[in-house]
Structure formats: C-alpha cells, structure tokens
Amino acid sequence: MPFHTDEAALRxxxxxxxDLVHHRPAAVLRPVDETEIxxxxxxxxxxxxxxxxxxxxxxxxxxxxxxxTVFRTVHEVRADRVIVDAGARWSDVxxxxxxxxxxxxxxxxxxxLxxxxxxxxGGLGGASQHHGAQTDNVLALEVVTPSGALVTCTPHHNSQVFDAVRAGRGRHGIITRATLKLVPAPETVTWHRLCYGSVEQLVADQRLLVTAGSFDYLEGQLKFRDGRRVAELEAVSFTTASLVGLNHDEAETRTTSYWDFVNRLTTGEPLIRAAGLWDAPHPWCNLLLPDHAVEDVLRHLEGEGPELYGDFGLVLAYPLRADRLTTPRLQLPEGERIFLVAALRYAARDSPATVKAMQEANNALIEQAGGTLYLEPL
Ligand SMILES: Cc1cc2nc3c(=O)[nH]c(=O)nc-3n(C[C@H](O)[C@H](O)[C@H](O)COP(=O)(O)OP(=O)(O)OC[C@H]3O[C@@H](n4cnc5c(N)ncnc54)[C@H](O)[C@@H]3O)c2cc1C
Incomplete structure (x- = not known):
C-alpha cells in the first residue's frame, strides 16, 4: 500500500x-482506491x-x-444532485x-475546503438561515466504516452510519464520495453591506431579517477600520429584497455574478499570504450561541484590541434557525434562533506572546459566552 513515511509527508x-497543534503520524496513506482505505x-x-x-x-x-485530496473527481451532475469525491473542493463542485x-x-x-x-x-454559511448546514443537504454518502467496510448510506438506508459520519470529524468513518443536493443558481446577486453604529442595531436587524427570511444570504462582521470597530451586515438577494425598516447608518449596494460572490475570499487570500499571515498561527474560536447571549458576547469582543486580531482578523456574527439544522452530531445551544460567532485571529509567525494572548482571549470568550463550540475536535 502507498504508505509514506518520509519527512516531507510526516511534516x-x-x-x-x-499552526498551533503539530502531531506527527507514523505514516501518511495516499490511497489509490477505496479498498486501500x-x-x-x-x-x-x-x-x-x-x-x-x-x-x-x-x-x-x-x-x-x-x-x-487524491480523490477529487466530480463524477456526475444531474438536475437536482451532484456526485463527487470527498477530496474535491467546493470550488471544484x-x-x-x-x-x-x-x-x-x-x-x-x-x-x-x-x-x-x-x-x-457541519459547513455553515450565509444561506444556512434557510437551508441549514451542508451536512443537512446531503442525499447519500459512500463511507469506509471504522471496521473497514465500504457502505452506501442515506437518511433511510444505513442511517446510523449516515448520522455518525456527518459532523463526525472523521472519527466515525471516512467519507469517500458524496451525493449533494443542488438547486438553481442565480446568475447575478445584489449584495448589500450595511454599517451600524452599535452591535445592538446590527443584531436587531439580523433578527428582523432572519425572521422575515427575505434575503438569500445573511452574515455580519465586526472589524477594525481606521483603528475603530465597525459593525457590518451583509445581506445578499438572488432576486430583489427591500432594506426598508432597517436601522443601518450607511449602505453600499452592488450587483455581481454569483461566482464572484461565492468565491469572494480568493481575492483576500493573496493579500494575507503576502503579509505572511496565511502560513502562520490562527487561534480561531467558533461558537454557536443562544439568541439571548449574542449582544453581551459581541460587546465583550468589541472591547478587545486590534492586537488580538492582527491586520486581517475580524469577528463573524450571523443568525441561524435551529429548525433548519437537523444534523444529529451538530451540537446546538437551546432556542429557535441561534448565532454563529467566530473570533478569527491572525498572529504573526514567531510571535508566541501574541498567540498566547489570543488563546487566553478565546478562553475568556468561551467562559463568558456559554453556547457550544463549533469545529472543535470531538
Ligand atoms: C479560511 C477558512 C474559512 C472557513 N470558512 C468556513 C465557513 O464559512 N463555514 C464553516 O462552516 N467552516 C468554515 N471553515 C472551517 C472549515 O469548514 C473546517 O475547518 C473544515 O473541516 C475544513 O475542511 P478541510 O477540507 O480543510 O478539512 P481538514 O482540515 O483536512 O479536516 C477537517 C476534519 O474533517 C475530517 N475529514 C476530512 N476529510 C474527511 C473525509 N473524507 N471523511 C470524513 N472526515 C473527513 C478530518 O479528519 C478532520 O476531523 C473555514 C476555515 C478556513 C481556514
């Protein structure tokens, strides 16, 4: 079998x-097919x-x-589904x-990813308010179980495997192939960025919009601009949706292609790389919070200084509906409405004091916030 034990593979x-945890395996397997897994x-x-x-x-x-990543083929696109290898990236899909x-x-x-x-x-994004997590939009999976059997599972067939492996962190089976739900894609989208004077106003409008369900995509951020914190809501419509009744201070609206919108982070990546902050420590903290906790947590995060984020850091904050999130292993806080809040911190390489401060900030955040941790090891 193609096991690799050379230094490059192990590193x-x-x-x-x-870039915070570095455990060396005994070997890396680059399988030729599923039977080797x-x-x-x-x-x-x-x-x-x-x-x-x-x-x-x-x-x-x-x-x-x-x-x-050796399995990266998109096998078949049909009107309502795509069958794809697990190592394909979402951009390939x-x-x-x-x-x-x-x-x-x-x-x-x-x-x-x-x-x-x-x-x-799980896989969450601005459309999760409507459609749940990516794990809620899977029709079938091919999985190598922990005992080494290759099985097909769906919500109705081998459902225990289906439920174990989704959000299972690779510890309850290895997904080799997935059949994913597809919906019609818009050609263009209308993308609004709304600025707020306070986190309370941001959250109030997010609550309004998630309840109305009027925008196809809804996220929000706290970031530093010219040394001060700015609260921003991103609301995207695939058709038309109104901003009437919202309490923002400023709005910027543009129309862009769907691909440019969903692929928007690729423009930031070269900048982060050029600053030496891509291959560097990222002490990120992702939380799912009950609705009642979000303002306190955002106020707490607003009080953190720019040194705890680095040049590209920010806080993500957006609402989700619990009734759309049905993946059993996705741990949710109580309540119908919940918020994803993520402190995305960028430390310079060779700066252990900064990393330590960021990790301490995450510990303080977790202690204050309550809720559940998203993305953590099982
Ligand atoms: C820049 C950036 C942006 C992000 N944006 C978002 C976002 O918007 N929403 C969101 O929800 N998350 C986001 N994430 C987090 C991301 O979704 C997770 O870290 C995800 O697990 C990374 O996927 P990966 O392919 O890199 O997996 P890896 O880091 O390689 O693996 C992650 C976990 O998946 C398991 N795994 C990998 N492949 C398989 C498989 N075939 N079968 C079973 N288990 C497997 C691994 O064992 C591990 O537990 C972001 C991360 C980054 C760095």
Missing amino acids: WASQDYG CAAMGENVVPRGAGHSTGGQAQAPGGVVVDM LRATLPRGLTPPVLTDYLE TVGGTLSV
Missing part, C-alpha cells in the same frame, strides 16, 4: 491552518482534506493520516455545476 500531515482502517486512522482545521482535527499522533445553472444550497465562505472536510464538521 505535511502534522501541520494545519491553525478499507484495508488500512483501524485505531488512529484519520482522514485529511485540505487541512484547514485550526486545532489538529485532521492529525493522527503516531497513527495514519489518509490524504483524501461549483466549476462543474454552475455551467448547468446549479449550485449546492449552502456554501462556506471559503471554497477551497474539501467536501469531506466540511461534511465532517
């Missing part, structure tokens, strides 16, 4: 986007997609890391579906 498998299955065999975890989730101390006018209903903000990687955590 690759002990690194991730977080079946044969390798056992204790401490961990799949790895694009390695964009921030806490060693795809690492296997002393074990075997399976490089899933869209390149195959958009020419047919189709898209997965929910996309993560960044498309260079693998299908298997996000299906093993």
